[in-house]
Amino acid sequence: VLLGYEYQNDIYEIKKDLEKPYHPINCMASQPVVTSFMRCTLVNWLVKVNHELKFAPETAFLAVNLCDRFLQATPLAQDCLQLMATSALTVAAKMEECIVPGISELVAMCGGTYQPHHFRRMEVLMLSKLGFELYAPTTWFFITHLAMKAAESGSWDKRVVSLA
Amino acid sequence: MQKYEKLEKIGEGTYGTVFKAKNRETQEIVALKRVRLDDDDEGVPSSALREICLLKELKHKNIVRLHDVLHSDKKLTLVFEHCDQDLKKYFDSLNGEIDPDIVKSFITQRSNRLSFSHCKHVIGRQQKYPSLALNESGELKLADFGLARAFGIPVRCYSAEVVTLWYRPPDVLFGAKLYNTSIDMWSAGCIFAVLKSVTQILFMGESEDEGQYTFTVFLNHEQSSLGEGEGEGQYKSTSLHLESTVHLSYSKYFSKIRHRRLNRLLICNPALRMSAEDAMTHSYFADLLPSLHNG
Numbered sequence: 001v002l003l004g005y006e007y008q009n010d011i012y013e014i015k016k017d018l019e020k021p022y023h024p025i026n027c028m029a030s031q032p033v034v035t036s037f038m039r040c041t042l043v044n045w046l047v048k049v050n051h052e053l054k055f056a057p058e059t060a061f062l063a064v065n066l067c068d069r070f071l072q073a074t075p076l077a078q079d080c081l082q083l084m085a086t087s088a089l090t091v092a093a094k095m096e097e098c099i100v101p102g103i104s105e106l107v108a109m110c111g112g113t114y115q116p117h118h119f120r121r122m123e124v125l126m127l128s129k130l131g132f133e134l135y136a137p138t139t140w141f142f143i144t145h146l147a148m149k150a151a152e153s154g155s156w157d158k159r160v161v162s163l164a
Numbered sequence: 165m166q167k168y169e170k171l172e173k174i175g176e177g178t179y180g181t182v183f184k185a186k187n188r189e190t191q192e193i194v195a196l197k198r199v200r201l202d203d204d205d206e207g208v209p210s211s212a213l214r215e216i217c218l219l220k221e222l223k224h225k226n227i228v229r230l231h232d233v234l235h236s237d238k239k240l241t242l243v244f245e246h247c248d249q250d251l252k253k254y255f256d257s258l259n260g261e262i263d264p265d266i267v268k269s270f271i272t273q274r275s276n277r278l279s280f281s282h283c284k285h286v287i288g289r290q291q292k293y294p295s296l297a298l299n300e301s302g303e304l305k306l307a308d309f310g311l312a313r314a315f316g317i318p319v320r321c322y323s324a325e326v327v328t329l330w331y332r333p334p335d336v337l338f339g340a341k342l343y344n345t346s347i348d349m350w351s352a353g354c355i356f357a358v359l360k361s362v363t364q365i366l367f368m369g370e371s372e373d374e375g376q377y378t379f380t381v382f383l384n385h386e387q388s389s390l391g392e393g394e395g396e397g398q399y400k401s402t403s404l405h406l407e408s409t410v411h412l413s414y415s416k417y418f419s420k421i422r423h424r425r426l427n428r429l430l431i432c433n434p435a436l437r438m439s440a441e442d443a444m445t446h447s448y449f450a451d452l453l454p455s456l457h458n459g
Contacts, residue, residue: 094210095217103206123207128235134217 012145015137022136024068031071033078042085049089055097061138063092073129083114087122095134168196184246199240212240
């Protein structure tokens with residue numbers, strides 16, 4: 001029996017209710033410069049960084065949700081894109097992980113393109129644009145939940161989790 | 165910051181300073197928690213982030229209400245509902261006498277809100293009685309969410325450096341990183357004992373080592389005095405006796421039924437510890453008004 005098993009269904013219900021308010025809708029619509037292709041490159045980069053920092057998959061999914069909701073609310077210049085994604089990953093890590101990369105690490109991660117104060121300002125900007133609403137339900141959550149349900153009924157297939 | 169007029173400093177939270185303040189427009193009294201964002205640190209502290217977004221999700225009468233978040237480049241200000249005193253001050257003013265009914269009411273409110281936040285997948289990790297606040301009408305509010313976090317299923321590894329030492333459960337004290345809601349239930353047991361005995365802390369220790377030591381000695385003592393211990397003295401950080409229950413010799417304060425309840429909260433094995441929902445249905449609360457149960 002898993003730890004916290006008795007709360008599994010409660011958590012699912014809450015996350016299900018929160019799915020809509022946290023779901024980004026047409027997040028690229030108001031972007032004058034940033035294209036879907038750039039976003040795609042960005043997400044690939046984020047996933048790699050997430051892996052390198054040994055973060056849980058949940059953190060990467062959360063970071064992408066934060067990125068998309070930020071893009072939906074704010075027109076962004078192309079040269080700020082990586083800064084924004086890095087901030088999103090840091091915020092996600094602060095919510096999910098025990099160890100969070102320091103700002104000097106972030107500077108190095110972006111190859112020195114941005115200064116430390118850029119990261120601090122972007123973080124505050126992102127938090128205010130998102131109204132501090134950070135516990136977004138992620139695809140990863142739903143997939144693992146369903147996978148566990150499948151495991152209970154004996155139809156567990158490891159490949160299901162890889163779909164996320 | 166023009167909207168609020170600072171009245172006095174109340175104290176220091178997990179991060180930042182807390183002030184009592186007045187809303188200039190509505191004259192409402194609030195508590196302001198200020199987080200400084202200095203140039204040489206790592207941005208917004210994760211404890212502040214978690215506290216803000218958890219409190220945005222948790223709206224309950226036994227949880228302190230977060231009204232607003234004000235921010236600038238240099239600081240973040242959290243605007244909380246103001247509570248008149250914390251439980252520690254309240255006890256100090258009582259001089260060691262407490263009405264059992266008040267204890268019961270407090271315990272119910274605590275269990276109530278624990279059960280609520282556990283269902284909302286939040287573990288508090290910060291149960292201690294100074295962080296429980298009281299308002300004028302005797303409503304108990306949990307005020308400090310600085311260490312709280314949301315948990316998922318399956319539970320992942322979290323930091324073991326949580327919960328004030330005296331309220332830290334043995335599994336976590338000995339280094340367990342895989343824990344969940346049971347961590348709060350142990351602390352709940354400790355606070356329950358504190359409430360009943362009025363300010364007598366159960367497991368006092370100045371450092372982690374000492375905490376482990378106090379705990380070990382306590383268990384050994386209890387086991388040998390009860391004559392049911394096996395292999396006392398083997399309590400090392402690696403070999404935690406998961407089956408043991410902490411037996412309390414607090415008979416002075418506890419009638420049998422309460423004692424039994426406490427025993428179910430202070431169980432070393434986190435998997436066997438009572439859940440917040442079970443606690444709510446315990447016969448100890450049976451004679452309380454139903455209104456207290458729904459909130």
